Amino acid sequence: MSTDDRTIRLADYRPPAWRMPRIELTFELDPESTLVHGQLHLERADGGQGPLVLDGEALELVRIAIDDAPLSPDAYALTEAGGLVIHQPPERLTLSITTRIRPSANTSCMGLYLSNGIFTTQCEPEGFRRIMYSLDRPDVLSIYTTHVVADPARYPVLLSNGNLVGETLLADGRKQATWHDPFPKPTYLYALVAGDLGVLRDRFVTMSGREVALEIYAEHHNVDKLGHAMQSLIKAMTWDEETYGREYDLERYMIVAVEDFNAGAMENKGLNIFNAKYVLARPEVATDSDYEAIESVIAHEYFHNWSGNRVTCRDWFQLSLKEGFTVFRDQEFSADMGARACRRIEDVNVLRTWQFAEDAGPLAHPVQPPEYQAIDNFYTTTVYNKGAEVVRMLKNLLGWPTFRKGSDLYFARHDGQAVTIEDFVKAMEDASGRDLSQFRRWYVQAGTPRVTASGAYDAEAQRYTLTLRQHTPPTPGQPEKAPFVIPIDMALLDREGKQLAEGVLELTAAEQHFVFEGMPERPVPSLLRGFSAPVRIDFPYTAEELAFLMARDDDDFNRWEAAQRLMTRVLLGLIDDVQAERELVLDPKLSTAWGHALHDAKLDARMKADLLTLPSEAWLADQCEVVDPHAIHTAREFLRRALAEAWEDSLLAVYHTQQEPGAYEPTPEAIGRRRLKNFCLNMLMALDHDTHHALATHQFRVGHNMTDVLAALQSIAHSACAERSSVLAAFEARWAHESLVMDKWFSIQATSPLPGTLDEVKRLMGHRAFHLANPNKARALIGSFARANPVAFHAPDGSGYRFVAEQVLKLDALNAQVSARMAGAFQQWRRFDPQRRGLMRDALRFLAAQSISVELREVVEKSLAEDA
Ligand code: TRP
Numbered sequence: 001m002s003t004d005d006r007t008i009r010l011a012d013y014r015p016p017a018w019r020m021p022r023i024e025l026t027f028e029l030d031p032e033s034t035l036v037h038g039q040l041h042l043e044r045a046d047g048g049q050g051p052l053v054l055d056g057e058a059l060e061l062v063r064i065a066i067d068d069a070p071l072s073p074d075a076y077a078l079t080e081a082g083g084l085v086i087h088q089p090p091e092r093l094t095l096s097i098t099t100r101i102r103p104s105a106n107t108s109c110m111g112l113y114l115s116n117g118i119f120t121t122q123c124e125p126e127g128f129r130r131i132m133y134s135l136d137r138p139d140v141l142s143i144y145t146t147h148v149v150a151d152p153a154r155y156p157v158l159l160s161n162g163n164l165v166g167e168t169l170l171a172d173g174r175k176q177a178t179w180h181d182p183f184p185k186p187t188y189l190y191a192l193v194a195g196d197l198g199v200l201r202d203r204f205v206t207m208s209g210r211e212v213a214l215e216i217y218a219e220h221h222n223v224d225k226l227g228h229a230m231q232s233l234i235k236a237m238t239w240d241e242e243t244y245g246r247e248y249d250l251e252r253y254m255i256v257a258v259e260d261f262n263a264g265a266m267e268n269k270g271l272n273i274f275n276a277k278y279v280l281a282r283p284e285v286a287t288d289s290d291y292e293a294i295e296s297v298i299a300h301e302y303f304h305n306w307s308g309n310r311v312t313c314r315d316w317f318q319l320s321l322k323e324g325f326t327v328f329r330d331q332e333f334s335a336d337m338g339a340r341a342c343r344r345i346e347d348v349n350v351l352r353t354w355q356f357a358e359d360a361g362p363l364a365h366p367v368q369p370p371e372y373q374a375i376d377n378f379y380t381t382t383v384y385n386k387g388a389e390v391v392r393m394l395k396n397l398l399g400w401p402t403f404r405k406g407s408d409l410y411f412a413r414h415d416g417q418a419v420t421i422e423d424f425v426k427a428m429e430d431a432s433g434r435d436l437s438q439f440r441r442w443y444v445q446a447g448t449p450r451v452t453a454s455g456a457y458d459a460e461a462q463r464y465t466l467t468l469r470q471h472t473p474p475t476p477g478q479p480e481k482a483p484f485v486i487p488i489d490m491a492l493l494d495r496e497g498k499q500l501a502e503g504v505l506e507l508t509a510a511e512q513h514f515v516f517e518g519m520p521e522r523p524v525p526s527l528l529r530g531f532s533a534p535v536r537i538d539f540p541y542t543a544e545e546l547a548f549l550m551a552r553d554d555d556d557f558n559r560w561e562a563a564q565r566l567m568t569r570v571l572l573g574l575i576d577d578v579q580a581e582r583e584l585v586l587d588p589k590l591s592t593a594w595g596h597a598l599h600d601a602k603l604d605a606r607m608k609a610d611l612l613t614l615p616s617e618a619w620l621a622d623q624c625e626v627v628d629p630h631a632i633h634t635a636r637e638f639l640r641r642a643l644a645e646a647w648e649d650s651l652l653a654v655y656h657t658q659q660e661p662g663a664y665e666p667t668p669e670a671i672g673r674r675r676l677k678n679f680c681l682n683m684l685m686a687l688d689h690d691t692h693h694a695l696a697t698h699q700f701r702v703g704h705n706m707t708d709v710l711a712a713l714q715s716i717a718h719s720a721c722a723e724r725s726s727v728l729a730a731f732e733a734r735w736a737h738e739s740l741v742m743d744k745w746f747s748i749q750a751t752s753p754l755p756g757t758l759d760e761v762k763r764l765m766g767h768r769a770f771h772l773a774n775p776n777k778a779r780a781l782i783g784s785f786a787r788a789n790p791v792a793f794h795a796p797d798g799s800g801y802r803f804v805a806e807q808v809l810k811l812d813a814l815n816a817q818v819s820a821r822m823a824g825a826f827q828q829w830r831r832f833d834p835q836r837r838g839l840m841r842d843a844l845r846f847l848a849a850q851s852i853s854v855e856l857r858e859v860v861e862k863s864l865a866e867d868a
């Protein structure tokens, strides 16, 4: 089959030929052989005559009947892809099908599988077809009834979507639970869980006074780690009522934590299934970042109940309809919970590090992709994070009250429907009366626009003219781009930092001039405040102007941005120096501005840590014409050490003032203090002094929360100090039984810049806590090595590439979603020096020559494609 035969196109979309208003499923659970009995109530929707084609994959067909009459073998056929065709179906029918599946042999984490002995499902996007033949597409909505039958000794808890109808003991000793979900939904929102689980319960009273039972399930030994998730859920439910007027709609809301999961979590109706990493927390085992990630993922899945479930997607090209909107919703929720500016900085950092890179490479695609081979490959940072930025721009252009009116209209108009991104934009258009034709380009054109700004000051006329130009580089299949609507939130500042003008400029053409009268002096522009559009923006700032903005801009995001620009500029110079073998020296202007911020008593602790943090190696790579990871690392380490040397006493002083006596609390203030303290420790560790080693070792020993312990562990493990191996061993001994903590231990070692890391990683693959088939483990060790260890992954001899390519191949046989994602580590290959470029291409070609999954093949072939 050629690559093109597999391509599925939005342009080919046709409404479903059949409806399936109701489906009843009975599961007889057994790890080796589970029987699934389905009763599918089907009716023709297109008035046509064609056969009934059902999706299926890796299913064994045990029985098939129409309206209780067994079907003769010539009345149906199994397709090559694993589906089923019924040649001459009646207009309406009840199709009874029994399939046999083997959960214990299923390593894909899709369909029905086992995780630590717990039966669990993942159906989005196309996992349901591994359970039952069906119309596995999001525009077919059905009401589900499920009977779960299992041995109650091994599987006392039996769950599915909706409300519990009843539980009975069958004559043969098995237990049966019946669940009914009154809300029509597509197959991808279906879920079932069965196992020996513990639970934390709570209640929530909705805005209209209905009581909802809240239940969070986990393995028994983890039930003491569910409190934070429960609090997060209650906060999210409250926020969605207050902010969007959205109320929960079932009698219960269940969350289950499992160890084996391909993504973060899944919004199945009334029964969310989560990667345990985004549920379990106690101060001793989870870091501040874990606490925050849990709060936002819990919220994300909860918000999907409206933006995704009540109103769902017509087809998978519309994925960002639910994901972009829901990410925007969860980002704003998190910002409302505290540290708004810092949360924005973190979200923008993610976007610029990963999405900008994707958008500049061979896998670039619009927020609404026009085609795909494997939809699994389109759960991307573009669909999620850029999609959220596009919704954010809409909110900023319309203003919150109008945006909220548009959101209300969207939910009211489309409740119970499967719709398109266009329906969402139309609702916003209707609610605002604003023409969004040009705005729609954000959904269909890939690539990151580059905005070039320049200013001219006429002292005599007291006039400042700001010129803005936009250009979007070509992306695969899109050589030419039309201009976007780019909202540029900005201010003009005088030398005291006072605003002389402010507002949102709308750049809609290739070039525009904006004239400001009555300017008594040449102002300093503060542009793209709060990162008001997902673009790269350049302005010819002097170093003095950047230092001024870093200290004085009244937009916190832009203070950080000025610091990043200043540091990036200095680092790009140092990278050149490394390559030219010139001596490296600390830029005095940067050092002064940096020290100034370190001493700024008015600056909030977390903001200070963010402001002082050096740009990542990944971001610096993005800024380089040709990427030399070794030079980037050397330059950045030099600057880190030089700043630490220049400000050693101050760093120590700040470190000591941020100590907190009391018990751990994940409040924004306490998180900020720990962030700054551990930032100082990390800087000091660059100096390689025994006293700082002792400081870190002490923190490691006495730390009473994982945030402090892990920060100490990381800075010790990433430096060649004498305590390194004993500290790593102590941590391993202490946490050997905590799977999620061991992931941190694997990941810290995999990201070490010290020589010998690859051998270490190879050795760790034999560790008894490591299992390649567990996605968290594969990501912690191999994924971290490939994506967060530029020095070792890009070793000039190609050893890092060969290792990752071999692991990707091994993984592909187990789990194609995980392998395809990991292969993304090679997508940037054209941006490197000729030697690395050749070695990375060899790794991709090696994979292309193997027998690999459709998912992995799409990533590999698109990465290698000539036109990219
Ligand atoms: N819809 C999920 C979300 O909230 C994403 C997801 C969960 C997923 N499990 C998956 C995507 C498995 C692909 C495969 O974002």
Ligand code: ZN
Binding pocket: 300, 304, 322, 323, 326
């Ligand atoms: Zn989502």
